Amino acid sequence: MARMKFICDTERCIECNGCVTACKAEHDVPWGVNRRRVVTLNDGVPGERSISVACMHCSDAPCMAVCPVDCFYRTEEGVVLHDKDTCIGCGYCSYACPFGAPQFPSNGTFGLRGKMDKCTFCAGGPEANGSAAENEKYGRNRLAEGKLPSCAEMCSTKALLGGDGGVVADIFRTRVLTRGKGSEVWGWGTAYGKPTAANAAPANKS
């Protein structure tokens, strides 16, 4: 079974924010919540790098570990999702997440913190696939439609790759071997474990 993963190729990301826009539009994400955002390091300095960041759907997700009401679950494709009917909006997950993925919409007169919202890998939530209830709470369920996440499919430079881990890793490996640089996969060590010595061979730089 496929294990869904994201890769952001920092050699290609041009900070266009197309992924952010695609996500907002696809899921009708409310004002103040960004399930995905682009972070630029050393902005304005030659050699700056931009990274598109969202939930990485970690193999050993810290948000799942700290949730006091156990609202998280992992699908058989490795996508980390949560149940908004169970979430109490405590915010523990946002402290635990190394990627800043959990978002909390402000609703109510005094900016009351609402239930957590995060990237779903376009896989919806626990409601029936494609149902109105699922769409209202979590957005579109593109995986059940046979599609990949909107952000990755919309990426103009294909810096952001999403899909079966084996396939996207193979695409990235081919790129690195062809261009001879930029083999660093940001966030993968944190999300999916550090590479073992056997798999940590550097890319061919010849």
Added chain:
Amino acid sequence: MNVFIGVLVLAAGALALAGCGEKSQTVSARKSDMAAWQGTANTARAETGWTAGDRESWALHMQKRAQDQNEYTRTSVPAGSSALASVAPAPAPPPASAP
């Protein structure tokens, strides 16, 4: 009269003990989520080329779709060919001069 009082005391006792009944306070079992390969109710937006309910069909379709992100496949130019090699390696930047 005593019998009546006795019955009344027993009934009151039973009623009072009812307050000791404990309800489970654990969170109800998490809802089960439908697997993505089972398809969607929103069939108008579903992609063709796979069969809803067939896990293998869905997995193959998703792998094929993921390959659409691979420009080496889309352009039919094999990786490492001369067409790509001519643009792949960026020239080394000149060394920065000391201030």
